[in-house]
Amino acid sequence: MYEIFEHTADLGLRVEAPNLEGLFAEAGRGLASMMVANLDQVQPLQVRELTLPGLERDYLLFDWLTELLYIFDTERLLLVDFDLQIHESGLHAVCRGETLDPARHWLDHEVKAITYHHLKLEPTSTGWQAEVIVDI
Amino acid sequence: MSIKAAYDGPLEKVNDYCWRIPKSYREGMRVDGLIFADEALLEHIREDQAPEQVANVAFLPGIQHASLAMPDIHWGYGFCIGGVCATDPEEGGVISPGGVGYDINCGVRLVRSNMFYQDVKPHLERLMDQLFAHVPAGVGKGGRFHFKAKELKHLMTEGPAYLKKYDAATDGDIAHTEAHGCLQGAEPDRVSQRALTRGEDQCGTLGSGNHFMEVQIVEAVYDDVAARAMGLEKDMVCVMIHSGSRGLGYQVCDDALKRLRGVPEKYGIHLPDRQLACAPIDSKEGQEYIGAMGAAANFAWCNRQLLMHQARLAFEKALGKPWQSMQMNLVYDVAHNIAKFETHTTGGKERKVWVHRKGATRAFPPNHPETPDLYKRIGQPVIIPGDMGRASFVLVGQQGSMEQSFGTTCHGAGRAMSRTAAVKASQGRKIEEELRARGVIARAHSWRGLAEEQPEAYKDVNLVVEVVHQANLAKKVARMKPIGVVKG
Numbered sequence: 216m217y218e219i220f221e222h223t224a225d226l227g228l229r230v231e232a233p234n235l236e237g238l239f240a241e242a243g244r245g246l247a248s249m250m251v252a253n254l255d256q257v258q259p260l261q262v263r264e265l266t267l268p269g270l271e272r273d274y275l276l277f278d279w280l281t282e283l284l285y286i287f288d289t290e291r292l293l294l295v296d297f298d299l300q301i302h303e304s305g306l307h308a309v310c311r312g313e314t315l316d317p318a319r320h321w322l323d324h325e326v327k328a329i330t331y332h333h334l335k336l337e338p339t340s341t342g343w344q345a346e347v348i349v350d351i
Numbered sequence: 352m353s354i355k356a357a358y359d360g361p362l363e364k365v366n367d368y369c370w371r372i373p374k375s376y377r378e379g380m381r382v383d384g385l386i387f388a389d390e391a392l393l394e395h396i397r398e399d400q401a402p403e404q405v406a407n408v409a410f411l412p413g414i415q416h417a418s419l420a421m422p423d424i425h426w427g428y429g430f431c432i433g434g435v436c437a438t439d440p441e442e443g444g445v446i447s448p449g450g451v452g453y454d455i456n457c458g459v460r461l462v463r464s465n466m467f468y469q470d471v472k473p474h475l476e477r478l479m480d481q482l483f484a485h486v487p488a489g490v491g492k493g494g495r496f497h498f499k500a501k502e503l504k505h506l507m508t509e510g511p512a513y514l515k516k517y518d519a520a521t522d523g524d525i526a527h528t529e530a531h532g533c534l535q536g537a538e539p540d541r542v543s544q545r546a547l548t549r550g551e552d553q554c555g556t557l558g559s560g561n562h563f564m565e566v567q568i569v570e571a572v573y574d575d576v577a578a579r580a581m582g583l584e585k586d587m588v589c590v591m592i593h594s595g596s597r598g599l600g601y602q603v604c605d606d607a608l609k610r611l612r613g614v615p616e617k618y619g620i621h622l623p624d625r626q627l628a629c630a631p632i633d634s635k636e637g638q639e640y641i642g643a644m645g646a647a648a649n650f651a652w653c654n655r656q657l658l659m660h661q662a663r664l665a666f667e668k669a670l671g672k673p674w675q676s677m678q679m680n681l682v683y684d685v686a687h688n689i690a691k692f693e694t695h696t697t698g699g700k701e702r703k704v705w706v707h708r709k710g711a712t713r714a715f716p717p718n719h720p721e722t723p724d725l726y727k728r729i730g731q732p733v734i735i736p737g738d739m740g741r742a743s744f745v746l747v748g749q750q751g752s753m754e755q756s757f758g759t760t761c762h763g764a765g766r767a768m769s770r771t772a773a774v775k776a777s778q779g780r781k782i783e784e785e786l787r788a789r790g791v792i793a794r795a796h797s798w799r800g801l802a803e804e805q806p807e808a809y810k811d812v813n814l815v816v817e818v819v820h821q822a823n824l825a826k827k828v829a830r831m832k833p834i835g836v837v838k839g
Contacts, residue, residue, distance in 0.1 A: 221769035223399070223425055224432065224561075252799070274612065281605060288598050289548045322489065323799060325559040325839065327601045328453045331608065331626050332428040350428070350453050350601075351560050351770065 217245030225351045226324065233342035235272070239279055239306065240297040242345060246280050246329075247295050247312075249349065250287060252321040259296040259311030268305040273336040275306060276345055280329045283310075291315040324351050358402040362386070362393065368822040369755075372406050372418075379621065380409040385417040387756070387822050392422050392814060395767075404431040407623045411436060412631070413444025415704055416697045419756050421711050422818040423765035423810070427452070429626025432710035433765065437695060437757045439704050440632040445620065447629035448607040448640055450707030452688040455603060455644055456651030457595030458529075459734040460684035461745065461831075462659055463581070464666075464677045466588045468568045468834070471670075478566065478669040479792045479835045485665040486564055486658060488557035488839040489796035496555045496657060500547050503599075506554065507539040507646035511656035519660040526723050528684040529713060532652035534691070538642025542599070543606050546643075550599025550650060555657030559800055559839025562594045563736070564662060566835035567743065573827040577729040577747050581682045583829050590666075590679070591743060591831065592658050593736050595688065596651035603647040607640045632705060641690075648689055655684060682745075683723075683732035687712045687762035695757050706757045714748030714760035714825040722748075733825050735816060737764050739838075740789050740806030743831040744816045751823030760825040764812035770803045777802035786836070795838040804838060 220227040228245045232238040248254050265282060269275035286292050294312035315322075327350040336345040363371040365385070370393060372384030384405035388396055396402060401424050408430055409418040415437045424433035429449035438444030471478065487494040498506060505513045510533035514520040525531050557564060569587045572578045583589070596603075611628040614636050615621075620629065630636035659681065663674035670677065690707045697704075715722050715731040722731045730747035737743040752758045768776065782801045786793045795801040819825045 219771065221771045223769050224427075224766050226770060278609075285545060285549070285602075289545075322797065325489075327560070328605055330428045330453075331628075348428075 217241045219245070219249065222348050225348055227346060227348045229344070229346050231339070231342065231344045235301045235343055236299040238343045238345055239276060239299050239301065242276060242280060242347070243283055243297050244295055246283055246326070247293055249324045249326055250322070251293060252323045254295060256319050257293050257295045258313050260313040261292065261311065263292065263294060263310045265308045265310060266305065270304060273334050276336050276347065277329055277331065277334060279306065280347065284326055284329060293320070326351060356400060358397050358400055360402060360406065362402065368818050372402060374409060377406055379623070380406060382409050382414050383417045384409055386420045386424060387818055387824065388422045389818050392818065395810070396424055399426045401426045401431040404429070405434065407627060408434060408436050410621070410623055411438060411445050411447065411627065411629060412620055413438040413440070413442045415439055415702070421761040422815045423710065423761045423763055425765045427709065429624050430709045433761065434709045435707065435711045435756055435759045437704040437706045438632065439702050441702070444632050444705060445629035446632050446637045446640055446690060446705055447627055447707065448604050448611070449626050449628060450709050451604070451644060451690050452709045453601045453604045454595035454688055455600035456648035456686045457688040458651065458655065458684060458686040459591060459593045459736050460655050460659060461682040461734045462590040462662065462679050463583060463682050464588045464679050466677060467586045468588060471588050474669055475792055475835060478666065479794050481665040481669040482564060482662060482835070482837050483794035485661045486557055486837055487555065488837055489559055494552055494554065494556040497552050498554055499551065503547055503550060504539040506653045507537055507542065507649050509533060510649040510652045514653060514656055520656050524656060524681045527681045528652055529686050532649065532656065534645040534648050536641060537645030537649050539646045541639050541643035542603060542646050546599045546602035546606065549602050550597060553597035553599065554650065554654050555661060556597060557594050557658060557837065557839055558597055559797065561804060562839060563739065564658065564837040565591045565739065565833045567591055567831040567833050569829050570742065570832035571830040573829065577828040580726060580729045581732060581745065581828070582680065583682070583745065589831060590662050591734065591736060592655055592662065594654055594658060596647045597654060599650050600647040603643045607643065610639065611636060644690060648686065652684065683734065685712050685734055693758065695753070704757070706759070708759055710762045711759050712762045713758055714746070714752045715758050716748045716750040716753055733760055735761060735763060735812060737812030738806040738809035739793070739804060739833050739836045740786060740791060742812055744812060744827065745829040745831065746816065746819070746825035747828055749823050749826050752825065755822070756824055760819045761815050764809040764815055766808060767810045768808040773805055773808040774799060774802045776807065777805060791833050791836055793836045793838065797839065800838055
């Protein structure tokens, strides 16, 4: 599950999941929810595979969200459904979504960047949680 | 530490408009922190961790004089917004992308005209429709200008001077742009392919968030001589444009922060916050960022130039006259997220330092060599956007800025409400109609954007400007009132 929290000039994303794969998938959906107000209208019509290297989990989460943002920014491809495998040296993801259709998708925030500010990824008694602040 | 925590460290009074965080506050601070504010603003400033960030910046190697913050200070990433820091390469000084921000060369420009409120008022709806149609705005919106990689490199090397060949810039525009819209030492080859891809259709687009284009009128004149030099008179119609380097600049910052992972440790630099990531100015990594940052800054000046060009065309269409006959000349363009290599005197010694301004504006005084001829006697114009309901300001730099703040003043009002709080506070209200009742016609791509940017979401810019005026950093020249707003 994800939720958006307040940060004076920008927005924060808080995510919880029982495992790391779920955490990354929820973070991806949370990011998409900042950019499009009616996420339920985004269909899993296109498939994109991503492989990202990274030894440190928090940086890997940062790189993952940055990659999704880059794809949206340059191709207008909104990815909302994720099948992830996280291993020691990075991640592999099968992502699904569709190209933005301004007639059906309500654009919301322009996310400029994912930030390192209070970037947090840690285990909890029930799984994992993460916090990330995005620059609006 | 909770990220909502208030600052409970020291803030010692230097005078009515300046407060000190002594370097004894935390081991590792190389200089004091100094915050320009009055007592009322200081109460707000204490509410979050922005003063702690001022103290953190004081850890940076080579920092001179003090870690400074302007009265519109608020919490940012690593550096606070409203922060100023100057580093000397000869003393192991560093360059830090966090001291510039994601939106490299975000800035503001002001365009005057020879028309007055009563001339434009009957045509204002039509004018706003034309501006809304001509000026691409909103989330990731691509523009009408597409520049392939080769042309992007020209824009990043030459700045708006390159746009003269498309009749989209004049010599007068270039002369009235900070640094002539062209930072020397820009190296487009340091800009990644990802950044180029993000930038190729975004030059000449407004973006969203707090970026805007406003039609304004001069509501009050405080300094007749300076206003006359800028061609401003009471009730005159002007255009103010606030935007930056768009996706290209965000990507340059992103690339640099990634590149700098582990780099401070490599050079033995201890940082209290990893968002202060930096590299020695003379290092390979430092030089790479300086080259790419300069290229993104020049791109941003091209962006504001093309936005102004499209505004001129929209005025032509709405009012049926060429822009030249409406004398829509650029008063000035200032950057408020940038790092520049400048000459300053600190500790009795003249030095060349890298001045990081993050949410802070250059404010050179009269007779400074970099101030354009037209403004030599009055000082460099400074443009301070406020909020879309109340006011914005035009100032000129004063000698006190050279003595106290590396030739720098504030950049805006600063937020008073978070975005989510602003949206909550707008439930059941019609912001557009409220603005209309205040005499402002708004055109926006997103109602939420309008709610987030409502006037009440910002601090009163009057209070911020009063501090820099009283502290002799910059002098008030004119107050501008919005009559039309284009938002993303």
